[in-house]
Amino acid sequence: AQKVTQAQTEISxxxxxxxxxxxxxxxxxxxxxxxxxxxxxxxxxxFLIRRNSFDEQNEISGRYSWNxxxxxxxxxxxxxxxxxxxxxxYFCALSEAGDxxxxxxxxxxxxxxx
Amino acid sequence: EAQVTQNPRYLITVTGxxxxxxxxxxxxxxxxxxxRQDPGLGLRQIYYSxxxxxxxxxxxxEGYKVSRKEKRxxxxxxxxxxxxxxxxxxxxxxxxxxxxxxxxxxxEGSRLTVL
Numbered sequence: 001a002q003k004v005t006q007a008q009t010e011i012s013x014x015x016x017x018x019x020x021x022x023x024x025x026x027x028x029x030x031x032x033x034x035x036x037x038x039x040x041x042x043x044x045x046x047f048l049i050r051r052n053s054f055d056e057q058n059e060i061s062g063r064y065s066w067n068x069x070x071x072x073x074x075x076x077x078x079x080x081x082x083x084x085x086x087x088x089x090y091f092c093a094l095s096e097a098g099d100x101x102x103x104x105x106x107x108x109x110x111x112x113x114x
Numbered sequence: 115e116a117q118v119t120q121n122p123r124y125l126i127t128v129t130g131x132x133x134x135x136x137x138x139x140x141x142x143x144x145x146x147x148x149x150r151q152d153p154g155l156g157l158r159q160i161y162y163s164x165x166x167x168x169x170x171x172x173x174x175x176e177g178y179k180v181s182r183k184e185k186r187x188x189x190x191x192x193x194x195x196x197x198x199x200x201x202x203x204x205x206x207x208x209x210x211x212x213x214x215x216x217x218x219x220x221x222e223g224s225r226l227t228v229l
Contacts, residue, residue: 035217043202044223045218101162101172102147102218104158
């Protein structure tokens with residue numbers, strides 16, 4: 001069965017520090033999709049990125065980067081030079097191609113301190 | 115504007131009083147889903163639907179019903195709400211993950227309190 005583990009419940013860093021949010025997944029499928037979503041204090045859920053299992057290239061988008069490693073079943077998210085506006089709950093999610101469920105991790109609450 | 119609309123946004127009700135939370139999307143998405151968000155438990159999938167008249171249970175379907183009579187609507191029905199259904203509910207839609215970005219578009223959430 002598919003599973004997503006975000007072991008870090010809560011993280012606090014000082015503004016401008018780099019921070020990495022961990023995501024470890026379990027799946028028996030060879031084709032699957034990984035996602036990250038952001039939930040700012042206002043409560044809405046915002047899509048950040050989707051990754052296919054056959055594309056292990058790392059992705060960078062501005063201050064955000066994602067490290068996908070199939071060997072360790074991890075899809076970690078790094079924020080470089082963090083800002084107060086990055087404070088949010090971040091969810092990692094998994095969807096198997098053979099199953100239409102989308103499973104979320106429990107989330108990591110990130111506090112960026114000024 | 116592309117959006118997922120949920121109603122009501124806030125509701126306080128009493129045990130046993132049937133209620134429906136509506137969800138409507140204007141993006142012609144096939145896939146729609148309901149999640150509940152609880153502290154420490156993250157987002158858990160209640161039901162999902164791949165298309166009209168096709169629904170499936172998620173991880174926590176007990177106490178809920180859904181229907182998908184039209185592509186744009188996916189109401190969540192609590193026939194006899196209980197206090198353990200007090201939660202924040204999100205509706206979401208997308209194209210199926212195998213065909214498109216798989217980005218889930220979420221509604222703004224419905225905070226339900228059952229007394």
